[in-house]
Amino acid sequence: MKFSWQLLNTFINLNHIKFNEFQDQLTLSGLEIENINKNFIEISITANRKEVSSILSLARETSIIFNSPLKILPINTIKNTNYTRIVTLEKNYIKKTPQWLLSELDPDNIENNDILINIQRYIKIKWGETFEIKNNDTQEYKQQANRINKESQIIVFTKILNKKSAKYHINEFYENMYIDSIKLISTFTKLNIGKYTEKKSKVLAINKRIKIKKENINTLLGNMNEKNFKFIETNTIKNILKRLNLYPEYKKLEKAFIVQVPNYRKHDLKREIDIIEEIGRIYKFQNFFNKITKYNLKGFQSNNFVKTKQIRHTLQNLGFHEVVNCGLTNNTNNFHENIKLYNPINNEQKELKNNILESIIKNYEENIKNSKKNIEIFEISKIFERDKHQYNERQKLGGLIYNINYTRNTWENKSEKITLFHFKDIIEIFLQRINSTAILQKILSFDDTKNIKNTNHLFNTNKRLGLYNIKNNKIIGIVGELNTNIITSNKNTNIYIFEINLEELIETISSKNHLQYVIKKYSNYPSITRDISIKLKMYINIKEIKSSLIKNNHSLIESIEILNEYKLINNYRSISLRITYRSKFKTLTKEEIKFIDQNLEKKIQKLEQFQQINNV
Incomplete structure (x- = not known):
């Protein structure tokens, strides 16, 4: 539609408005300029702005946009x-x-x-x-x-x-x-x-009234694009509504505006959202922040919750799939501490479970029936125990690995199944990634079995390890090979399982806020090595041998490494050790080296005599 420049100037003074600014602001307000010459301006009028159909209506719109008064005043007549x-x-x-x-x-x-x-x-x-x-x-x-x-x-x-x-x-x-x-x-x-x-x-004129909540204006238009994000002020909104000839009235208690829509805008200003759009159009949309404000407010999360989430994600990253099982079961170990239900639904769910490995093993058997070849699953669940007259509820972490195609030495060879050493490495990687100080070591006979008593029967006795908290040397879990006598199929295969007390595992997770480096002065003097062979009974712990050798010589012994191990007859084994000596202050003399050799021989003799006397 074409509008005359000269007629437009009779209604409003355009001398103080630059043409580029006039063109941009009119376009942003929904009135797109299509063509311009020295006498006329051609504007594309959309269906929702059909009231802009004359020079007066264009002047009125320009007056609102630029907050410039019209040069004509209405002559009062009798209303309605x-x-x-x-x-x-x-x-x-x-x-x-x-x-x-x-x-x-x-x-x-x-x-x-x-x-x-x-x-x-x-x-x-x-x-x-x-x-x-x-x-x-x-x-x-x-x-x-x-x-x-x-x-x-x-x-x-x-x-x-x-x-x-x-x-x-x-x-x-x-x-x-x-x-x-x-x-x-x-x-x-x-x-x-x-x-x-x-x-x-x-004529009885009915004025259309619309209620606009201040909260809705803030929500839809958002913050202003300033350093300190603020919502548009109430007085500013009220002034804009006055410019739009909406005769606003602000209800302070309701925090809302009541406006009257002029008759020439009744065709498009019908809802609250229409008025809010007009406010944004006049205030200029580019003055509002164009990104959604993110409120990262979170409730309090306990340390156990955060660490459990970390453990779950770590296991998932290692390839495990989480399973969820019912807390009601029929435990295979008939301990008197098992908590029975008074009125069970069926015989398969008549007790509260005292371990989570039995449920995981059932998951394994169901997957085998469905021709599943590789199974790597874990579960975080509660177990229930009775200690005399006290009932205990504990959080446990359990898992199972069965993989017949775990590793391959070369591309020419076939894939091989997972072994106990592979499984041990997986557990150690898991502990390292969650930053746990717990360690795997042999389960000693005098260890407290509270954390493993309900699952001990599920493991192969000679292929299991305990997970220990090094701070108090307390066993917190058990890992090892499944005793295949308890399963109905695939008895000649290797299945590895673990169950850990989750709360005690979390206690071993250290914070990464501080570095825990140990600074030691490096010796500039040469070292000497001695290789020795010790004959031991089959199940003597090598840690005891190392501590005995270091005793009285800890200042000179730099390291003790196991080179190899040979199995002998009569349940004996021969272990080769390499001991490295180095002084921090000087080069070791021949006399000192000779003294070290003699001392080693005496200690080896004492160890062998100790085994014979005590029949270890």
Whole structure:
């Protein structure tokens, strides 16, 4: 639609507004400029902005956007009243249209040179509404026609508030339009215009009221794009609503605005969201922060919860799949500490489970029935025990690995199944990743078996290790090979399982907030090594041998390494050790080396004598 620059300047002063700014702001407000020349500006009007259909409506929109006042004031009339004004004109009048008026009309749509018709079109372009030209024989105005000369014609001005009418409009500048029309007609037709005949009728006008909550404005428009993110202020919102002629009223207790929608915007301002969009449009959307504010507020998370989450993710990263089993079962170990149900649903769920490995083993057997070849699962669950008259509830971590295609030495060879050494490495990697100080070592006969008593029968006695807390040397779990006698299928295979007290495992997890390096001075003097062979009974712990050798020589012994081990007859074994000696202060002399050798021989003899005397 084309609009005249000159007519627009009659309603609003554009001298202080730069053209580029005018073009940008009008486009951001939904009125896209398609073409511009020195006389006209062509704007694309969308369906929801059909009220912008005249110079007056464009001036009103420009006034709102730039907060610049209109240069015309409405003339007060009686409110809620319909008008019909009839003005009679003689038919003989000057019909030539002045050039300036033609230049204000759309040159593409000039069809008639009659001055009255051109004034009618000019008023329509300028004010958005215009008068009607009727003949005196029109039935509607027959009574009026009987009182006037038949050589006259009638001009009708109307102001309608009837909602049912297709011409539904209310123009607060109706009187200005009327005065402007009469002046133009009188000036260019050279006719004397007398008094008009007027009809009035009262109409009950219903003003549309909309409630807008301040909270919804903040939510939808968001923060302002500033260093300290703030919502748009209440007074600023109120001023914008005034500029939009919405007559706002702020309810402080409700924290909401009540607005009245003007009649020329009733077609598109129908809901709360429409008003909020207008506020953002006038305040300019680019002034709001264009990213969603993230509120990373979390409730308190206990240390156990955080560490359990870390353990679960670590196992998943190692390839384990989590399973969930019911807390009701029928335990295979018939201990008197088992907690039985008074009224069980069935025989398979008549007790609270005292370990989680039995459920995991059942998961394994179900997967084997469904031809599953590789099974790597874990579960974090509660177990229940009775200690005299006290009932205990503990959190346990259990898992199972069965993999017949775990490793391959070369691409030419077939894949091999997982071994106990592989399984031990997996557990150690798991402990390392969760930053646990727990260690795997042989289970001693005098260890407290509270954490392993309910699962001890599930392990192969000669292929199991205990998980120990090094701070108190307390056993917190058990890992090893499954005793295949308890399963119904695949008895000649290797299955590895573990069960750990979760709470005690969490206690071994150290924080990474501080580095725990041990700084030691490095010796610049050469070292000497001695390889020795010791004959031991099959199940003597090598740690005891190491501690015996280090005793009285710990200042010179730098390291003790196991080179190899040979099994002998009669449950004996031969272990080769390499001992490295080094002084931090000097090079060792021949006398000192000779003393070390003699001392080693004496200790070996004592160890062998000790085994014979005690029949170890």
